[in-house]
Amino acid sequence: MRAPIEAETLRRYRRAADYLAAAMIHLKDNVLLTEPLRREHLKPRPLGHWGTCPGLTLVYAGLNRLVAETGQRTLLITGPGHGAPAIHANLWLEGTHAEYDPALSVNGHGLAELVRRFSWPGGFPSHLSPEVPGVIHEGGELGYALATAFGAAFDDPGLLVACVIGDGEAETGPTAASWHSPKFTGPDDGRVLPILHLNGYKIASPTIYATMPDDELTAYFTGCGWTPLIVDVRGTGDPDTPLADALARAHRQDTGPPPMIVLRSTKGRGLPATSPDGTPLEGTFHAHQVPLPGAAEDPDQLAELERWLRSYRPEELFDADGVPAGDLLTVPPEPSLRLGRVPQANGGTLRRDLPLPDIGKFAVAVAGRGAVEESPTGVLGGWLAELVRQAPQTFRVVCPDELESNNLGALLDVTDRQFARDVPGYTEHLGKRGRVLEVLSEHLCQGWLQGYLLTGRHGLFPCYEAFVSIVDSMVNQYAKFLKMSGEVHWRAPVASLNYLLTSDGWRQEHNGYSHQGPGFINQMLTKKADTARIYFPPDANTLLETMHRCLSSTGLINVVAAGKQSGPVWLSPDEARAHCRAGAAVWPWAGDEGEPDVVLACAGTTPTVETLAAAQLLADAAPDLRVRVVNVVDLLSLCPPGRHPNGLSEKAFAECFGEDVPVVFAFHGYPSAVYEVLHGRPATQRFHVHGYREEGTTTTPFALLADNGMTRHDLAADAVGRARGWSSAGGDLARGFRHRRDELLRLSCRDGEDPAEITGWRWSR
């Protein structure tokens, strides 16, 4: 706890940071203006966003003061990640940059390097990114800062997460939903202090929130459950004191609705009023990006740029060697409390393995192939409940109100859904503390989980498969964060982001066409090979094994698609382990040994059942046909090994699929996903993929399969039609299978439910 920082010191500190930020955007040389500014000192491609920088430094300086005075452990999340120059300036002044990279030492060399390196090939990107210490949120795509902040705060009671939200970002849906997050925080969670930074404009227009008068803002945030503190520093007076007062008040407050700050500031504060051509600058959207972009060509702009930069009087702030004046260095708190140094921002260093229960106790005993039926997610729920029972305060399940609907209700026997408010009406499994966070917003689930994982914890996101695409773009950005983190030597890997996709389109119960959509798989296929994993465990035991692997892994995005309805268990726990290790394998017990006439391959719960039933049909109807059955649990094992580390070796691939034998592939998702991963394998034209083709709506499971050509009869018909050496005999058989399918379809549709002879099938080979 230190004495308050002098107001003049804080002002000088901000002048230095603002100067550095402006220099970063424009200069590559003469960075302290020790000589007259010339064209060759300028970056030829000035890239950056100035408008939000002075406001960010105001906040950073204010937080420095708060932290120095109170010792509050604080993580800063910067929603306007394009205000990176301001963050860099502060990280350099506080010495954090120098700690992570000696080339950025707190002297003239480091300063020159910092300025040059910003928005420069091989240097720092123009936005915040994992290369920047203290950062767990890029703020490139807008909307997720506040949810990420709450994720970081869960289960870290001593932590304050300060979160700057730009007024552009505030217009996004995910941000608007995030304001309700305090309704989900519990007594053992840290606190989030949102600072809504209103500087009036986005790229070219006024923002919604900046055009709201104070009384509307107060009403809005009061309605969301906050105590809004409005700080307006647009005048010419001292901005530090009102902000400091609000921060101190926010920090003190420990009863009543939590505090949030609305900071009204002047966009691009410090710029000239107009550019030489008369374009208004300070306080308008023209201050948003590079304020004087033509300085390299236009002598008037160059002169204006020099006047602007010199208005910060760098010579008063840095000595001849570029070392900041001594008073400036008193502003940042002691090293361990500096915003850039907080260990939560490098969460991998805090990550500890989860105490995963042994799966043996939860696995299903297998009496015969498919003889026992269990709900895969139901069995998983029991295992997850045991994990939660061991009470790790580092594991959470986020879910859009679908935990029970997804048959994971066993979790709720051992923990509650966490909800902050008293609910007078009837509830079940709702409490002030709980490992489960349920909110009908996939965006919030994802944002919370990202913040939680990036600060060193673990989690699982079960989701209706069709609706997980709501977070497609968040996953894009998260995958980018992971990829870049892997290239930063000081970042330790964080726990993987784990999706459990269930309530899939094949068995949708109360829902119809809108609830069918396996496109997230295709989305994941666009990700880097060192990031994405996609699993289709075919039964309960394989799901247990798969999830054990996922929750043990780091640095990945794991997508696991599994059924929730009761279904056959095919593999013993040991077999499941071996199967997961292989990725894809022949199931010898399900087909013929030796060289096959046709391969029946499958990936996914429902396709596996249909494929094995097809093999049964074929064994009965065409005993001479040699059928091999292959199950794929790891979709990316189909990729050539050069394209994906999980890709089967050429030899293993050939052991599964032969080299020129026809393959009839029953796939959980769009057939295109299989074609895509197969590219580069030999003779891919022999693969004939059955999958979801956007047909069918509210109907029986059998009719839905038939609409998409995925019944066992379709697979069997395709197999005999394509099998080597079966071109003549196969035709009749195929017609027979299709005829039978149509008969059963009529029956299924007539009665409004699949008759027992359809669903009552048993493996009998």
Added chain:
Amino acid sequence: MRAPIEAETLRRYRRAADYLAAAMIHLKDNVLLTEPLRREHLKPRPLGHWGTCPGLTLVYAGLNRLVAETGQRTLLITGPGHGAPAIHANLWLEGTHAEYDPALSVNGHGLAELVRRFSWPGGFPSHLSPEVPGVIHEGGELGYALATAFGAAFDDPGLLVACVIGDGEAETGPTAASWHSPKFTGPDDGRVLPILHLNGYKIASPTIYATMPDDELTAYFTGCGWTPLIVDVRGTGDPDTPLADALARAHRQDTGPPPMIVLRSTKGRGLPATSPDGTPLEGTFHAHQVPLPGAAEDPDQLAELERWLRSYRPEELFDADGVPAGDLLTVPPEPSLRLGRVPQANGGTLRRDLPLPDIGKFAVAVAGRGAVEESPTGVLGGWLAELVRQAPQTFRVVCPDELESNNLGALLDVTDRQFARDVPGYTEHLGKRGRVLEVLSEHLCQGWLQGYLLTGRHGLFPCYEAFVSIVDSMVNQYAKFLKMSGEVHWRAPVASLNYLLTSDGWRQEHNGYSHQGPGFINQMLTKKADTARIYFPPDANTLLETMHRCLSSTGLINVVAAGKQSGPVWLSPDEARAHCRAGAAVWPWAGDEGEPDVVLACAGTTPTVETLAAAQLLADAAPDLRVRVVNVVDLLSLCPPGRHPNGLSEKAFAECFGEDVPVVFAFHGYPSAVYEVLHGRPATQRFHVHGYREEGTTTTPFALLADNGMTRHDLAADAVGRARGWSSAGGDLARGFRHRRDELLRLSCRDGEDPAEITGWRWSR
């Protein structure tokens, strides 16, 4: 304007509708309970959601009264689309169902058919869908009702769009953002009346909004700029009168903040308090779906179901023939005003062709191949401005604050960004009326545009390519809506949904890795062939032609990716037209005639430049090498014709790509997209696709190309390395090209900008 409907009549009307909704969920026979209820009368697979139905009918009845009394033209958008039974009941009672389908006539036959057909194979899905009259919004995936409602209201000044938003849906981000929509409506737009329906619970938990006390709700919606009217009908009193009063007040109000209604009702009102096993039903989340799902097996549940259904006393509401009592039929307004009949709900019938300007005046005169450089989007902006100048009140541009950034600023010379509020600060091109809607929420852009298109108008959505994935899931649902609409005989096709993806990753200016992402293309590839179109016009003239075709089309989702930076114009307007018609074609002037040793193919603005530059490099360095250059403007033309209607015939495909010649393909997006569309074409292993592979961040354009193996040197090296008959000579040449690339890369990175020798290239063949 009619006399007010008697309160008792309205109550009886609602009893009838509630009865029908309950019957739809449970019964397939004995639908008027003319005999004791038996197991065989039940649907074997009862699917549906009861909880929200009584509330929806309360609203529907209240709107009927309002419309009957005022003659107000009204469109209803039902956010809780799973409350479909209630909507069906009302549509049947008002005779709309009978108009669209005589089998659903207003008598016992129609009633039995309606009840049976709900959630039945081949019948009505369990959710609202395009098969249902009056519907432009499914409400399967939640979050978009309110934005869609605003879209429907734009430019339709006499229309009232009543929009029910469930309290589950209210938790979503897109809904939370949508509350700000009135800030964007103008004096010539219709009105939206949101009705937030709080019945306490989602699937298994309390909802956020239902747990907010009245003062918070009032504060929240006042802050959003509404006049909230809270109607609490949870008590046992008459619910119709307080709702009618609020509706009348909302309808009268024409100054001050617009009215919205918060309707607190009892979930599943009318159910027994508990089920036979003691589970609480009415007023809890156990009322959400099928209230008595075990009635077919459990005699106690069956008896309870019968008691519940008989509590509506159907015999008092329907005569022996199943015709509703006469007083019930007085509730719906006159036919032309019925909620199910409003023409805006079948917008294709209102759609008129846009007065598209001739593109000739705007096309770029071509002096030589690539000799003139123009910004494709800049040229398009001029054409769009001319369209807007002709003042069609049926065309809007929605954009997330990126119109100028995407170089479409010419539009703003002829129209403003529409914004309802006075902004005291500096603005440009902002007005109370304007064809442009800019908000930093892709969700709002998409939702508004969907509502606008589905009510018969036209629009364009320009978007940063990387961020359009924010609406992936909305596009999924919209594509489903289009697909099902096409199967409904009375739905007329609506104008296509047109995306202009620009500010792509190859030329990202102020941004970095977070702003790179061509995944929307892969997302579109999962859509039905009769829905999705994906275009890569290589220059300004081809973009004009492409956009003309898109804005003339109906029923499609058109994705057009085009550059915003100045770039070479390759084709004359006539050539552009022919090229768009072909989809893909040899550019004979860019390569060699006759049988090639290698094909250089390209799709996308930047890949086309690099490919032609590669052809130039090859012509200079390897004059004996026979190179064919193919440009692909329609990505789906690569699909086999059996898979996509735009697929090139086998002959046309072979004319472009030969049959076994190696193809080096430079692609704008992920290479996987090309591999996917090519599946099924002969010998696809000869295609070697260069594209975006998630490498590079803020850097020079050349470095970004190099990071992703997409420079002209990479393409040329690959071409000579793979060309037929060039295996020995090709190796040296390839090394030379790669060496040159590395040299230029060093130069580019050293100077922070591509030197003139890289960018200054000109086509000289």
